[in-house]
């Protein structure tokens with residue numbers, strides 16, 4: 246079974262985010278980058294499926310050389326090989342186009358994406374990739390089992406769960422539930438050493454166009470400082486909740 250896991254290289258959730266002068270772009274200085282959490286669930290699921298059914302797990306990222314540390318981490322966790330599509334992505338349709346151009350002739354049975362990336366939060370790449378490859382797509386997957394040439398999927402819907410079956414090949418957008426947090430793998434020393442010798446191919450872009458261009462970024466307004474009110478002064482508490490916070 247050939248599985249492709251699409252990995253987005255994102256700032257760690259605890260990173261302090263700043264933008265370059267004028268808010269033109271993310272300032273990567275001092276930011277620790279990690280595997281997008283949704284993709285980590287997908288990668289772990291892919292490794293479970295490989296252990297059960299045999300096969301190969303390839304990880305892929307569209308990004309410049311700075312994303313290679315993230316791909317090496319995926320290799321240390323257990324992926325067999327990695328591909329870096331060499332460029333700087335600026336738009337989800339461009340990312341989907343490049344992933345599709347790479348994957349179309351590779352015979353993958355399953356393409357696992359995250360439901361969304363936690364940096365730009367587009368939630369567009371997986372569906373667009375499936376459409377460009379003319380493959381079925383199931384988003385918000387919280388369960389996935391493969392039975393011969395069919396996939397049994399469980400997806401989260403508002404107030405419930407939906408069971409879906411589909412013939413492989415398929416593209417999914419996954420999230421927590423594909424595996425549990427306790428099942429995520431931390432690279433051990435052996436994995437880190439082996440990852441150094443696993444193949445990481447750098448592939449030129451096919452020329453997919455970006456259809457949008459971000460013209461600027463702004464941070465949310467800073468949160469107001471906490472106000473402490475003496476417990477004997479309930480009238481003042483009520484006044485502030487009414488006049489300032491406007492919640493009563």
Ligand SMILES: Cc1cc2nc3c(=O)[nH]c(=O)nc-3n(C[C@H](O)[C@H](O)[C@H](O)COP(=O)(O)OP(=O)(O)OC[C@H]3O[C@@H](n4cnc5c(N)ncnc54)[C@H](O)[C@@H]3O)c2cc1C
Nearest residue numbers: 251306307335336337358359361362365366367368369370
């Ligand atoms: C080095 C670098 C520089 C960037 N610079 C800019 C910039 O200057 N301006 C700007 O607007 N954006 C920039 N981006 C972000 C880029 O535009 C996004 O990767 C793209 O728009 C998809 O983000 P999204 O939030 O729409 O993805 P979503 O659709 O939310 O992602 C869902 C899933 O798609 C897959 N996926 C997403 N992105 C990738 C990827 N790159 N490679 C492989 N799989 C992927 C993952 O499985 C992910 O979980 C940069 C990204 C990188 C890595």
